[in-house]
Amino acid sequence: MVNMIRRGSYAWEPFLNGMATERSVITIDGMRIYAACTDKMDPITSYVEVTNLAGATIHSGSASSTGGSTIAGTLDLVRKKGSFGQSALNGMAFTGFETNNKQKIVGGSLNYSHPKFFTDVDFTIRDAGNYRAGGGQEIQYSQFTKYNISAQAGYKIKKHQQIEASLIYDKAVDVGYPALPMDVSLAKALIGSVSYTRHHISPLISQWQSKIYYNDVTHVMDDTERPNVPIRMDMPGWSKTAGFYSMLQGTSNRHDWKANLSGHYNKSLAEMTMFSNTPNEKDMFMLTWPGVQTYYGDLFIEDKYALSDKWNAAFSAGLAVHHNNIDNQFGLQSLRIFYPEMPGSKTRLLKRLSASVRHDAANWIYTFGAAYGERAPSVSEGYGFYLFNSFDRFDYIGNPDMRNEKSASVNASLAYQKAAFTAKINGSYFYIDDYILGRPRNGLSVMTIGAYGVKVYEQLKYATILNTSIDLGYQITKEFLWTGQLGYRRGTGENGLLLPLMQPFTYNSVITFARKSFSADASINGSSSHTRYNPQFGEKGLPAYAVFNISFANRFKFNGAQALTLKTGVENLLDRNYTTFADWNRIPRIGRNFFINLIWSF
């Protein structure tokens, strides 16, 4: 369901159902965060650390979209969190090393619990050099260094009432993006929240949770490290978001319901300064995100209803008010060069609906769902000013006059389980009205030296995206488990236009062996050749590939709760030089890479 679009080793962009981040809502513990980079170098997922995530909650389309109005779906990153309990202090320390890019990882966490209080603190440091693709080719500008510290604390006011506070500080420095013409000297985010939760309010209401949050992202993109550029440029960006949500949940009879009121305010600003090659000439300055304010308010309800023990149904509906305003006079006047009559603000109403049914039989589970969703154009799509896309090599201009993008989708799945065998087939189909896409506009002069032309965001009458996947599992013996996945997507627009970044036929197959504290797995992942690509977006065809990986893990127990886990293995065992459909500008992926991780918990 999720593809990761790679622009380097760092900050991959999650594509839900084959759609870019503009079409999905990505949250961290329910908090909306707006990226601060005009080049998508900092998807929200880059501001958390994998090691402190408990998981990711993914919903397809607008089903269960508490986070806001969406088309592709929602992705909520849920961090690990302590709990109230017996007075105890435990923690862990971990370290790791990878041979290919000399990545060094150090981290640790401390968790204290108490009947009325809990706190967690964890930190991670990662530092990597350039990686080498299969065959040993060094990929320049693929290094990164990242620091992440996160802390949470909870206090029980009284029985069934608690407050929590949380803070994430994430800082990456010297991050290279081999697929892009620029790198990042600094990307930092401060993400904080305070929440209040009450349980068992009445027989009808089981939980009421309210959270207020604030985050501040700074992103400094420049080409200082690149030896040969037509012109030196700095492109910093800033994004600040403040928001809240207040969610009621309850169960009654055969209903399991949820109501969420949420809202947020964001301001996104990005600028570009170019330093003339002619001495004593003044710097060239423009706003690439002209100080765009977004005010967003949302009401969402969901009801899951058990019709019988075999039939379940779910309904959800949401209504949002979305308001954009350009409060920066310089920015507004810049955009009015293209749109002289453009007002400084725009209000939209965004509606969403979903319904699904599920039938459980002896060995079979069927689900069927239909959904409708709308979204507003993103900051770049609505208000971007000469944003260079290094894949198709066009400068992009936003379009503030666009209508909402609308999507009607259906999804179905069929799951079968018998004894040791499981199989699930999944499919979804999106019909997207007024699909937002940059189209070449003749007669406009490029800003970026060497760009092929200028694209202005416009709306295709429609586009369709089909997603399919098959998951298989077979418990061969008590110790051996085989799992396999197959996936395929198709994206087509009006007049047969092929949408970019669509996954060809891909597969992976894993054999896992587990006995007591030892586990091992061997996996193969690969793809058919990539032939349904679109050169208009800079894409090229790709040959098929297959990559092998193996890993081993063992957990050694010591006194009490102390344990040491050792994980080691090798990725891309055969050192294949390969590139996938999801690699921006077709940079090859990492070659053979041995890794070792040590985790000591106490």
Added chain:
Amino acid sequence: MELYTLNGKLQTGFNNIFFQIKNTDGTTIDNATAFWIPEMNMMSMKHSCPYSAISKAKNSTSTYMGFIVFQMAGSESEYWELNLNYSINGKDYTIKDRISVVEANRRVVESFQGSDSKRYILAMVEPTAPKVAINDMKAVLYRMDGMMNFPVVDDFKIVIDPRMPGMANHSSPNNTDLVQGTDKMYQGKLSLTMTGYWKINLQLLDSIGTVIKGEKVTETNEGSSIYFELEF
């Protein structure tokens, strides 16, 4: 008597000039009429330049103003003089003094011979404070009929093509060519997509569209032979 300009100096191109006439006791005169004639003293000849009549400045009782378009700077040996004649209560006075005219930092005036063999002077009036926006652009156009006679040229058109030579000749959209307004000046719209150094390539067309001077910017021709410059 003191002359004032916005930046405190006289320079090549279009200059708005203000002055007050004071009595010896320092009080200002508010009932004078005045006219001026700028004169360039060259080694071999004298000539004037385009200039306006003098009127009272807006919202002022005793400040007088007009403009002068200097097509060249002065030097030690070749210098500008200003003849200022004014009358107060029917009594005429004359002042004649050397004035220092310096070369503007950027090209803001073009003096050339057109394809019709006539000489023209074209000077930029606006924008004086350019912005990243669609700016109002203004220019004045005169013909040189002899050394002392510079009539306004009517019904021509000034085609503009702003470019950034430092950015591979990037140009901007939604520019409007300059046509004559009611105040006899030529007016249009100039889009500037970023700060920095801009070269505004010009073509002068007569009332039937014949090119009098200037060339189109193309892949092979980086700029016109007549242009203005802006840097902000």
